[in-house]
Amino acid sequence: WAQYSAQEALVAICQQAKVQLTLFHGRGGTIGRGGGPAHAAILSQPPGSLSGGLRVTEQGEMIRFKFGLPKLAQRSLALYASAVLEGVLLPPPEPKAQWRELMAQLASTSCEAYRAVVRHHPEFVPYFRAATPELELGQLPLGSRPPKRNPNGGVESLRAIPWIFAWSQNRLMLPAWLGAGSALAEVVKQGGTELLHEMRAQWPFFATRLSMLEMVYLKADAQIAEYYDEKLVPEHLKGLGVSLRAQLQADTTLLLKLIGRDELMANESWIRESIMLRNTYVDPLHILQVELLKRVRHAPETVNDNIKRALMVTIAGIAAGMRNSG
Structure with a gap:
C-alpha cells in the first residue's frame, strides 16, 4: 500500500x-x-x-x-x-476514499501483527534459525551480495533474498502472509465484510493482493513445517511454531470464506494443478533435507563433502520446485 x-x-x-x-x-x-x-x-x-x-x-x-x-x-x-x-x-478506477481508508487500516494492522512476531517475540530469532536452513544458506551463492549486511547481526541484518528463501525451504512461507490474515479478520470483526467484497470486485489492486495471498496459502504446507519443527527445533521453542501454523490455518479459512470458495485457487485450476504436481517431487526433498540438517547440526564429525553437497542439492531442488528463491 x-x-x-x-x-x-x-x-x-x-x-x-x-x-x-x-x-x-x-x-x-x-x-x-x-x-x-x-x-x-x-x-x-x-x-x-x-x-x-x-x-x-x-x-x-x-x-x-x-x-x-x-x-x-x-x-x-x-x-x-x-x-x-x-x-x-482502460486504466483501473481511482480508489474511493473509503477504500483508501480501509486499505490504510489493513496495512497498519498487518504491519503491527508482523512486527509483534518478527521484531518483538523473544523466541523468534532462535526459532527461525532452528526451523529453517538459514545458517546453511550462507554456503550457497545467492545473488551477487553476501546474505547479511552485518555478518554479526540478527534477523534485521539479513538481506531480503535469504530471509524469504529460508521460509520457503520449510514451506511456512511466513514473510508473504504473516499479518495479512489478522488485518482482514479485524475488518470482518468490525463489520467491514461488504466493503471488502466491493473492493475485491471493483479495485484490481486489492483483488490482486487477495489472489497473491491465495497462491501463497496453497504453496505453504503446515504439515511439512511441523515436520521441520519436530526434528530440528528444541522443545522450548516449539510453541511458537504451533502458534504460527494455527495462524496460517485460521488465515486460510478466513480468506476462503471471504472469496466464497471451498479450495484455494479453484478458479485458476492450471496454477493449482501445477503447484500440486511439483509438490509430488518437492515433498521428498524436504524429508531428505531435514535428515541432512540433523546430521550437519548434531553430528558434525560425521559430515563429509557428500553430505554437504547433498544438502545444497535439496536446497536448490526445493527452490526450483517452489519456483522461487527470493
Whole structure:
C-alpha cells in the first residue's frame, strides 16, 4: 500500500511538472518481494502510472522460467505488452476514499501483527534459525551480495533474498502472509465484510493482493513445517511454531470464506494443478533435507563433502520446485 501511494504521488507530481514518468519495477521471484503473475501485477498499478511505459528487472531464477525458450520469451513479452496497453487504454478506477481508508487500516494492522512476531517475540530469532536452513544458506551463492549486511547481526541484518528463501525451504512461507490474515479478520470483526467484497470486485489492486495471498496459502504446507519443527527445533521453542501454523490455518479459512470458495485457487485450476504436481517431487526433498540438517547440526564429525553437497542439492531442488528463491 505504501508503494501504491508513493506511485500515485509520483504520477501527480510528474503530471504537474509535465515530466514523463517511467517506473522501474525491481520485482523479486516471491510474492513477498513483489513476484506473481506479471499481467495481474501490472494491471494493479495506480491509474496513470503506465503512461510513460514500463521497465522491469526479473529475479535471476525466474529468467529461465519466463525467457528460457523462444516461445516462453514471446509469451512473457506478450503478457507485459498486453498488460501495459490495457492499463493505458482502460486504466483501473481511482480508489474511493473509503477504500483508501480501509486499505490504510489493513496495512497498519498487518504491519503491527508482523512486527509483534518478527521484531518483538523473544523466541523468534532462535526459532527461525532452528526451523529453517538459514545458517546453511550462507554456503550457497545467492545473488551477487553476501546474505547479511552485518555478518554479526540478527534477523534485521539479513538481506531480503535469504530471509524469504529460508521460509520457503520449510514451506511456512511466513514473510508473504504473516499479518495479512489478522488485518482482514479485524475488518470482518468490525463489520467491514461488504466493503471488502466491493473492493475485491471493483479495485484490481486489492483483488490482486487477495489472489497473491491465495497462491501463497496453497504453496505453504503446515504439515511439512511441523515436520521441520519436530526434528530440528528444541522443545522450548516449539510453541511458537504451533502458534504460527494455527495462524496460517485460521488465515486460510478466513480468506476462503471471504472469496466464497471451498479450495484455494479453484478458479485458476492450471496454477493449482501445477503447484500440486511439483509438490509430488518437492515433498521428498524436504524429508531428505531435514535428515541432512540433523546430521550437519548434531553430528558434525560425521559430515563429509557428500553430505554437504547433498544438502545444497535439496536446497536448490526445493527452490526450483517452489519456483522461487527470493
